[in-house]
Amino acid sequence: MEVVNMRNYSGRNIYSHKPVVKMIVELGDWAEITTNEIAGFNDRLLSCFPGLSNHHCSPGYEGGFVQRLKEGTLVSHVTEHLALELQCILGYDVYFGKTRLIKEPDRYCIIYEYINESCALEVGNAAAEIVFALARNDAIAIDKVLKRLQQISFDSKLGPSTQAIYDEARRRHIPVRRLGGDSLLQLGYGKQMRFIEASLPGSTSSIAVDLAKNKQMVKDLLKENNIPVPCGGIVNSEDGAVVLAEQIGYPIVVKPWDANQGKGVTTNIEDESLLRKAYHLANSFAKHIIVEKYIRGKDYRILVVGNKVAAVAERRPPYVIGDGLHSISELLEEANKNPNRGIGHEKPLSKILLDSVAKEFLARSELNENSIPKIGELVYLRGNGNLSTGGSARDCTGDIHQVNKELAIKAAKIIGLNVAGIDMVTENISEPLTLQNGAIIEVNAAPGLRMHLYPSEGEGRNVAAAILDQMYTAGSMSSIPIISITGTNGKTTVARLIRHVLSLAGQKVGMTCSSGTYIGKECIAEGDNTGPLSAHSILYNRDVEVAVLETARGGIIRRGLGYDLADVGVITNISGDHLGMDDINTLEDMAFVKSLVVEAIKPNGYAVLNADDGMTEHIVRKASCNPVLFSLNRDNMLVEDHIKQDGMAVVIEEDLIVIYQNKIRDEIMTINEIPITFNGKAICNIENSLAAVASLSAFGLAKNVIRLGLMSFTSDPTANEGRFNLFDMGSFRVLLDYGHNYSAYQSVMQFINNMNAARLVGIIGVPGDRLDKTIFDIGQISGQAFSKIYIKEDEDLRGRSAGEVAGILYNGAVSGGADRENMEIVLSETDALNAAINNAFTGDLIVMFYEKFDKAYELIESFFKGQPQPIPLLPNTDTCYIYQSIC
Structure with missing residues (x-):
């Protein structure tokens, strides 16, 4: 195998x-x-x-x-x-x-x-x-x-704090991904994007984080604000520590000035000998050492999130219980077999360490790892209760006194932390700290959440929810709206049209499509950008307020979707393009692939489907959201039943676009008001307009904005490059379109048959990865439609030999009735266009199904002395917008 x-x-x-x-x-x-x-x-x-x-x-x-x-x-x-x-x-x-x-x-x-x-x-x-x-x-x-x-x-593996944030984001359907191999998460999309590292939100300033590390400065600031803290200071020498300890009075605590997770901390020091050992331990972690008064009492961690106390836990030092038979090291080994204890942060509890700190702590009680405690005797191995060194926790969120809450919240505000772990030592958390001999010991940025999520005693607290509530306040969005468009034909035009209308509504739109990736008016990447990686460049851009994503078959098959859930998903149609590739052999296979766009919609979102397409009745069953149907035919049975059930539908009635919703009929505009329909001659663009109207209406856009957008969107190389771009060359016209499959050829031919041309000239080509039968059939309908045919090939042969596709097209055209005398094979696309232009008759309409738009457009530009410009014509002429020389 x-x-x-x-x-x-x-x-x-x-x-x-x-x-x-x-x-x-x-x-x-x-x-x-x-x-x-x-x-x-x-x-x-x-x-x-x-x-x-x-x-x-x-x-x-x-x-x-x-x-x-x-x-x-x-x-x-x-x-x-x-x-x-x-x-x-x-x-x-x-x-x-x-x-x-x-x-x-x-x-x-x-x-x-x-x-x-x-x-x-x-x-x-x-x-x-x-x-x-x-x-x-x-x-x-x-x-x-x-x-x-x-x-x-x-x-x-993610640590418990990061994992809790990740899992809570997933539960809320907030897009979330891990960046790198550490604890950094990226939440949301576009302008709603946030970062969080473990429990540290990206909105927290670096100054606040640095300040929290400086334990002495924190104490000084808290003291200025009348918050009880232990007296003490910073020393830089062993003798200095002794002098300061004598001034403060024993017992004392020695710790690195930027200590975390209890590293290098020694508590309850009663004499100079132990003090000197503690200094050397702390000095191995930091140059500057804090010496402060030891506060007797229980060790509490208060988690402050925003202006609230989210959780409180009592931290207990690691211990073993004697049985009169086994040594401390043997008891410790047995305790570490607890399935809840693991290495580092992998489990709710960490394994108890028998390191130099633990051995020193035992020595204070004249014990060592070989000592055998009495039955029921508690033997502590550390003076602090950090979970990272084996400590445990008891939830006491419901016990904390309001005064202590206010002190903790005030301390976090003073340092400038959105999320803070406040270490408070006091005999009883349920009584005001001000009435006890207690103090706030530390204020921590990025506090560990494990003790609150998985306390050894008491109820676990969903503190991840509290943190996300603070990052995304009530009523705010955790993502940006997403409109995802797929289908065989028309998806690029629909994407561009939706983007155009949303831009008129004042939205900063990010769009991916077959011609590039756009942020607002700027193209940030050219080329076919219809896959998940291109979607990411939109979704993870902070300027984007709404995403319009053309989502092609290839990207879905090879990488899946580039987003989690869309607000609106559109399937324009399903036809036989790309059959025989990637194990997609039937229309049912293709519908299955593209249906993913409909399945991945928010429950309150909308699936926009073409009721005139044969696969829609099958696809609509997969939609767990709100279906919206569009159709050229008001009498379509799917539409009729949908409207009767109070569904939303967009249809053509005579020459009007009409929306039905909850059985209410609302007229939007006439077809002739939409330039890309060419006064109703381009049926495919009527369908594309219906898909856009359905999407934008479901999206909640006002009717007048939709009308304005459709009326101002034209078939020119600026607004809709390469889709039904018609150029007036003086005595003849040229149409450029990216038709590259049988259905697209049919749509173009339906359009040009209504253009009153003296002669139809076709420059035809098909991508080489299509089936031989598909290529032959395209040649056949071209032979039926065009009086003169130039057969060209794409630069990218996609595995074919030069001339192979041209040969199949030639045979197909002959089968369709083309006169061999009026057919030429000119493999170069630009050479074929140049030949057609130079040999054009008055009244010709030259139609080129291009591979490279820019090269064809440059050739057309070169025909004039100046730049072709769009000239609006009167309604009811052959076209609403064409291109004409201005020289």
Whole structure:
């Protein structure tokens, strides 16, 4: 078995709305052998991975996969299940997977869900390696493989604070992604985008963070504001620490001036000898050392978020309980077996450390790691309760006194922290600090949330929700509106038209389409930008207020969607373009792919669908949002039923665009008022206008703005480059259009047959990755439509030989009735256009289905002495807008 290719889909995709890996394998000889035919395989597999016995598989119940093993299944199917099981062993809850034959006789596609992207591909490779070894009964060190995967998982896992923020954002449908391998998250899209690192929001100033690190300065500021703090100061020498301690009076605390997680901290120091040792420990972490009065009492962490106390926990130092038999080190080893304790921050509790600090602390009580405590004796291993060194926590959010709340909130404000961990030591948090011998010890930026999320005692608090509430206040948006457009034809025009209207409404629009990526009026990237990476350049730009995304088939198949959920999803139509590519062989296959745009819409969003398209009745069933239908025919049965059910529809009635919503009829405008319809001659652009009106109305845009937008959007190279661009060349005209499939050719031919041309001249070409039959059929309808034909080829042959596509088109045109005497093969696109122009007759309409718009447009410009300019003509003429020489 050979792994041919692997790819992860991090967003919604055609296989699942969860992240998945697509793994292509070739089974070779194993394609003919099932698991019940491999001696001992099932037993070896289940012995190594007993968790597989719980897998449901196609039977749909626990143990279903074991049944499949016994009945006989292929090793590719086993690899899918093992990839899931390996992740379960690592602690990830994953369930979805499937395996399908994609090419006879032995090429299979394996899909499996993942959570940790760093492990995603590794578990697939490991699963294939293990399954193949077990099938051949080869020796394989499974423990070594698992250890490697566990290390990758541990190194790449989010910490508990960051994970809590991530999970809460997902629950709220706030777009969220991890940046890099640390704790930095990016939330939201466009102008609503925010950053947070662990619990530190991006809105917190760097000065506030730096200030919080300077423990002495924090104390000075708090003291100025009448907040109780321990007396003390900063020293830079061991002798200086002794002098200051004598001035303050024992007991004291020694710690680095920028301490965190309890590192280098020694508490309750009673004498000079211990003080000098504590100084050296602290000095190993920082040059400047704080010496301050030790405050007796319980150690509380108060989490302040905004102007509220979100949670309070009592932190307790790590300890063991004696049994009269085992030593402290043995008791500690047993305590660390608690499944809730892990290395670092991977579990609710950290393992208890028996390091030099712990040994020093034991020595104060004349104990060491070999001492055997009495039955029931509590032996503490540290003076502080930091969770990172093995401490535990008790939730006491409901116990804190209002005065103590106000002091904590005030302390956070003084430092300038939106989220702060306030360390307060007092005998009882339920009584005012001002009436006790307590103090605020520290103010921490980026406080750990683990103690509040998973306290050892008491109720866990959803502090991640409080932080997100502060980042996205009530009533504010956590994302920007997204309109996603897909379909076979018209999606670029619809995207541009929607963008144009939204811009008139004052929105800063980000748009991706087949000609580039745009922020407002600026093109930031040229080319076909209809995939997920292009979408990201819009969605993660802070200037963008609304995103309009052309979402093409290729990007969906290869990478999934570039966004989470859209507000409006549009499918213009489904036809046979690109069939035979990427395992898409039928219209049903194509509809399945493009339906993802409809499935990935917010529950209160809208799916805009073409009721005149044969696939819509199937697609509309997949919409879990509000369907909006558009149609050229008011009597369309889908539309009729939809309107009767109070649905929203946009239709043509005579020459009017009409919206129905909740059975209320509202006239928008006439077709003749829309320039791109060419007074109703361009049927496809009437459909595109309906799709735009439906989308914008669902979006909530005012009717007058929609009207103004449609009336001011023209078929020129500025507004709608390369789509029905018509140029007046004096005695003849040239039409440039990006028709590159059968349906697009049909639409252009429907239009030009109404243009009253003396002669129709076609410059035809088709991308080389289309099926031979598709190319032939396009040649055939071209032979039926054009009096003169120039056959050209794209520069990008897409795997074809030079002249191959031209030959198929030629034969198709002849089949369609074209006169061989009136056909020429001119492979260069610009040469073909140049020949057509130089040999044009008066009254000709030359139609070129281009590959490179800029080159064709430059040639047309060169025909004139000056730049062609749009000249508005009177209504009811052949065109509403054409291009004409101004020289």
